[in-house]
Amino acid sequence: MSPAIVVDGLSRRFGRFTAVDDVSFEVGRGEVFGYLGANGAGKSTTIRMLCGLLAPTAGDAVVAGARVSTQPEEVRARIGYMSQRFSLYPELRVAENLEFFGGAHGMGGRSLARRLEAVLERVGLAGLGRERTQDLPGGMRQRVALAGAILHEPAVVFLDEPTAGVDPWVRRRFWGLIRELADGGTTIFVTTHYMDEAELCGRVGLMVAGRLPALDTPEGLKRTHAPGRVWSVRGGELPPEQARLRLAALPGVLDVQSMGAGLRVRVDRHATLGADDLAASLSGTVEVEEDAASMEDVFLAVVDAEAQRVGTAAAFGEA
Amino acid sequence: MSGDLLRWRNQLLAVVRKEIRQTLQDRRVLFLLVVAPFLQLLVFGFAIDLGVDAVPTVVVDQDRSPEGRALVAGLLADGTLVEVGEAASVAEAEAALARGEAAAAVFLPSGLARDLDRGDPATVQVVLDGSDPTRSGVAGGAAVRFFGARGLALARDRLEARLGAGRGLPSVEVRPRLLYNPTLSSPVYMVPGIAGMLLLIVTTVVTSMGLARERELGTLEAVRVTPIPTPLLMLGKVLPFVAVGLFDVTLAITAGAWIFEVPLRGSLWLFYGLTLLYLLTTVGMGLLISTIAQNQQQAFLGGLMFLLPAMLLSGTLTPIHAMPSWLQPVTLLNPLRYYMEGIRAVLLKGATTGDVAHAALGLAVLGSAILGTAVRRFRKRVA
Numbered sequence: 001m002s003p004a005i006v007v008d009g010l011s012r013r014f015g016r017f018t019a020v021d022d023v024s025f026e027v028g029r030g031e032v033f034g035y036l037g038a039n040g041a042g043k044s045t046t047i048r049m050l051c052g053l054l055a056p057t058a059g060d061a062v063v064a065g066a067r068v069s070t071q072p073e074e075v076r077a078r079i080g081y082m083s084q085r086f087s088l089y090p091e092l093r094v095a096e097n098l099e100f101f102g103g104a105h106g107m108g109g110r111s112l113a114r115r116l117e118a119v120l121e122r123v124g125l126a127g128l129g130r131e132r133t134q135d136l137p138g139g140m141r142q143r144v145a146l147a148g149a150i151l152h153e154p155a156v157v158f159l160d161e162p163t164a165g166v167d168p169w170v171r172r173r174f175w176g177l178i179r180e181l182a183d184g185g186t187t188i189f190v191t192t193h194y195m196d197e198a199e200l201c202g203r204v205g206l207m208v209a210g211r212l213p214a215l216d217t218p219e220g221l222k223r224t225h226a227p228g229r230v231w232s233v234r235g236g237e238l239p240p241e242q243a244r245l246r247l248a249a250l251p252g253v254l255d256v257q258s259m260g261a262g263l264r265v266r267v268d269r270h271a272t273l274g275a276d277d278l279a280a281s282l283s284g285t286v287e288v289e290e291d292a293a294s295m296e297d298v299f300l301a302v303v304d305a306e307a308q309r310v311g312t313a314a315a316f317g318e319a
Numbered sequence: 320m321s322g323d324l325l326r327w328r329n330q331l332l333a334v335v336r337k338e339i340r341q342t343l344q345d346r347r348v349l350f351l352l353v354v355a356p357f358l359q360l361l362v363f364g365f366a367i368d369l370g371v372d373a374v375p376t377v378v379v380d381q382d383r384s385p386e387g388r389a390l391v392a393g394l395l396a397d398g399t400l401v402e403v404g405e406a407a408s409v410a411e412a413e414a415a416l417a418r419g420e421a422a423a424a425v426f427l428p429s430g431l432a433r434d435l436d437r438g439d440p441a442t443v444q445v446v447l448d449g450s451d452p453t454r455s456g457v458a459g460g461a462a463v464r465f466f467g468a469r470g471l472a473l474a475r476d477r478l479e480a481r482l483g484a485g486r487g488l489p490s491v492e493v494r495p496r497l498l499y500n501p502t503l504s505s506p507v508y509m510v511p512g513i514a515g516m517l518l519l520i521v522t523t524v525v526t527s528m529g530l531a532r533e534r535e536l537g538t539l540e541a542v543r544v545t546p547i548p549t550p551l552l553m554l555g556k557v558l559p560f561v562a563v564g565l566f567d568v569t570l571a572i573t574a575g576a577w578i579f580e581v582p583l584r585g586s587l588w589l590f591y592g593l594t595l596l597y598l599l600t601t602v603g604m605g606l607l608i609s610t611i612a613q614n615q616q617q618a619f620l621g622g623l624m625f626l627l628p629a630m631l632l633s634g635t636l637t638p639i640h641a642m643p644s645w646l647q648p649v650t651l652l653n654p655l656r657y658y659m660e661g662i663r664a665v666l667l668k669g670a671t672t673g674d675v676a677h678a679a680l681g682l683a684v685l686g687s688a689i690l691g692t693a694v695r696r697f698r699k700r701v702a
Contacts, residue, residue, distance in 0.1 A: 051544050077546035087541035089337070091344040096337070103333020104545035106326030148541075 002065070004029045004156050004187035005050065009059030012045050019045040021210040022059065027189060027203075029155075032182045034201030035191040036299065042210040043191040047160050050189070052076045064155040064187075077105065080149035084161035086141050088133050094120070094144050095129030098151055105152040119147045123177060139170035146177065150186070157181065159190040163197065175200050195295040206299065208306040218295060225301050226293030228269025234262035237284035246281050255300075262287075266297060330547045334555025338529070342559065348525060352560075356517040356567045357574065363513045364506045364579050374458040375403040376423040377412045384432035390443070391425065393469065399461040400425075412446060422448040423458045435473065499582075499667045506579030511662045512635030514571035515655050518594070519601050519629060522564045524622040526557060526605025531618035534609075549698050553690075557602040564598045565591065572666070584669035593661040593675065596682040600654035603689035610696040629655045654689075657681035 005027035012020040020042045027033040037043045048054040050063055052072030060067060066074035088097045095116060102112045120126050123143040133141060142162065149157055159178070163171040175197065182188050182202075190201065198204050199218050206214040206221070214225050236243055244263060247256045252271020257264045267273050275288040342348050376395070380387055395402055403421055406412040412424035426444040434441040445462045447455040471490075533539040542552065572590075575581035583590075604625055612618035630636065632646070633655035639647055650656045661678035664670035672679075 053540075053543055073546050073548070076544055079544070081541065081544040083537060083540060085537035087537040089341060089536070089538060092337070092340055096340055100333050100337040101541070101545065103329050103336070104542060104547045106329050106546070108325075108329035108332065 003027060004031070005033075005061065005063050005189065007050070007059075007061040010046070010049060010056050010061055011058040012042075012049060012054065013057045018210050020049070020056075023207075023210075023212045024059075025205055025212065025215055027156075027187055029187055030182050030185045032178060032188045032190065032200070032202045034198045034204040035189065035207065036193065036195075036198050036204055036295075037191075037207030038193070038303075041207040043207055044160060046207070047158050047189070047191060050075075051079060051081055051158055078155050080152065080154035080157040082145045082149040082157070082159050082162055084164040086145040088141060088145055088148070090132075090134035092133055093129065094125065094131050094133055094136070097133055097144060098129075098148055101148040102151045107152060115151060115153075119151050122150075122180075123147045124173075138166050139173070142166055142170070142174060143177070146174070150181065154186070156187045156189060159188065161191050161193070163192065163194065171197070195299065198295045204295070206302050208303055209310065211306070213306055214298070214302045221295070221298045222293040225298045225305075228271060229267045230291040230293050230297060231265045231267065231275065231278055232259065232262055232289045232291040233265055233278055233282070234287040234289075235284065236282040236286045238282055243282050247278065250277065250281055254304075264291065266301075327548075327551060330551050331555050334547070334552060335558055338556055338559045341529075352521055352525065352563045352567070356521060357570055359517060360510070360513055360571050360574055361578070364510055364575070372399055373401045374399060374423050374454055375421045376400040376425060376458075377404050377406045377415045377421045378402055379406045379409055379412050379424060379426045381429040382427045382431040383429075386432040386435055387427045390427070390431075390466075390469065394425065394462065394465050397461070400458060409444070409446070416446065416448050422451065422454055423462075425462070438477065506575070507581050507667065508663075509635075510571065510575035510579055510581045511666055512633070512659055514568050514575070515597070515633070515635065515658050515662070516626075516630050517567055517571060518564050518598065519626055519655060520622075521567055522557075522560050522598060522601040523605040523608070523625060524619065525563075526560055526602050527608040527612065527618040527622050528615050529556065530606065530609035531612050531615045535614055549694060553606060553694055553697070557606070560602055560605075561595070561598045564601070565594065568594050581666065583666055585665035585671070589670075589672055589675065590662055590665050593658060593665065593679060593682065596679055596686060597654055597658040597661075599686035600682060600689055603686055603693050604654075606693035606697065607689055610693060629653055632656065633659050635659055651681070652685070654682055654685050657685070 003026040005025075007023060007025050010020060010023045011018065023042075023046065035043050035046065045054065049056050049068060050061055052063075052066075052068050052075035055072075056069060060069045062068070063075050064078035066078060068075050089100070092100070098116050098119070099112065102108075102116065107115065116129070117126075120129055123146055125140065125143055125147065128136075128140070133144060136144065146159075146162070149159075163174055166174070171194070178188055178190065179200075190197075192198060201218065203215065203217050204221060205212050214221055216224065233243075233247065238246070240258065240263070244256045244258070247253055247263065247265055250273060252268045252273045254266040254268055256266075265278060275290070278288050279286040342352070378391055380391065391402070394400060400423060404415070406415060406424070409424070409426050412421070412426065415421045416424060424446040426446065428442060428444070431441050431443070443466055445459060447459050449455050475490075530539070533542070572581065572583065576583055605622070608621040608625065609618055612621050632639075632642070632650045632653050634650065635655070639650050639656070642650070657678040661670075661675040661682070664675050664678070668674075
């Protein structure tokens, strides 16, 4: 089976600004592919090109078997898309919104009506078709938007920050739906800037300033891109700010962050610094534990590395 | 192929149905589309009365003679001037004009009857309020015509008495005969103009604001990700408003015929044909504006910026030949101008297809240019 998405040297320039710079990757069928990056890193531009909304200035991509540069309409027929704004007509009923998006994909008549019922059931909104969309809470509107994106049974679904601004419980429920869809064979391409959501993806691509310097499973990314070790430091007599400065001054320490009552210390993989060295630098009883690297550590490490490669601020793009 | 047709049909229906549902949901738009045009037709029809009659007039009669009385009665007979009171002096009459109680004063000096009897030149003075040029022009014209004719009649009586009746006296009489609008009724001339302006407001503004709103909501982006072809999307978005436009124009000419006795002399098919061509230009303009505007406010202002010149340069309110010569060619780019010419000719004169071919051609050329530009700009803007 050919992959659902093949991206090859995709680039997009706006005047002198390069929003997406020579990006290549593949996404397999039924995979949940996460796309991470700061605002302005080029996530939305990539999605817009993959949806056939924006022509690439160089490179190309094949989505669900159609080429984005030459067959954008074919691409749009085979994909579903949901943006962070949910993009529904607030004054219309739920079923009316779905009828419109189904019709826009060429569906009609009894098959559309049947499919509509099935999709509402699937996203947990059975029987709510007659509700006015603007009267629904945000989490439900989000699921209506998802229903609109999967109504025509697309091979690939693009979700552009689908959980922006909804509460954690609703986000978890939404990710349950995404999982189910993927299990049913639908390929999911999702952008997010929530690190916990990135952990739920099969593979994650990390975008920095238009480039894609890291792409792997969350575990793989932590192995290869996270710094040597992460220590959690608690206790001690020094005020937190002073403790922080002391730790940061040790050779091999990359950075120190506040985490709840303690501090989180990232140490370079080549440094020989151990738990005892950290404890010794602070006075009083200090508790030092090794911690697992998180996606946030990966993200920061990748951004750091890119910044060093390109030269400081430029790596952050617009963000 | 039939698969394509079915898909296109479903896509078009989806857009049309959605537009209708949204419009029915929005009472304000519904009012703007259906009730407001009718109200405006009535208000404009009654208010824009370009005819002048019943000019309030004060009479200063210092002669106090039966002849003087008869002259005044004759002057007031056709109703153009209506006596609202008497004044003792010219100064008092001018004060009445200044207060706005009268717009004209007729001054009969003492000795008027005597001069007439003797055959000496007699003078009657008419004082007019020039702040309203149309009214004072009409009132002055009526007075000049009346006294001129009366003077001629007096002279003729005198001559006949002297020469004996039956001797031919040469005279030339002007007898204007007005075609199409014999009573020179303003509404008959104005109603077609108002219909054209209403269509412009309803279709251009509503179309442009509708698309601007979709852009604000983000739904335009969601629609663009569906495989619906741009021309089909555009067609679906304007069809409901073309239908509303046709309904409004039917309402306008029906009301015009009933209330203002606007004649419907020509073919209704021709009238609707011209209306349809005109609607293509107005909805096209709406779409074009929405490709430039960022939000609903800008779309509304853009609509107004097109509306006002279009109305003023259409020949509805001011005749085109009365405009400065450099401005006249500009009206050739105004769809309302062609529509106005066309439907006035059809409704008032019973013009045939051949008579209005140039108007139809003008509308067709402008319509395709505007719509073509709108679709191209829309595609480019999204891409």
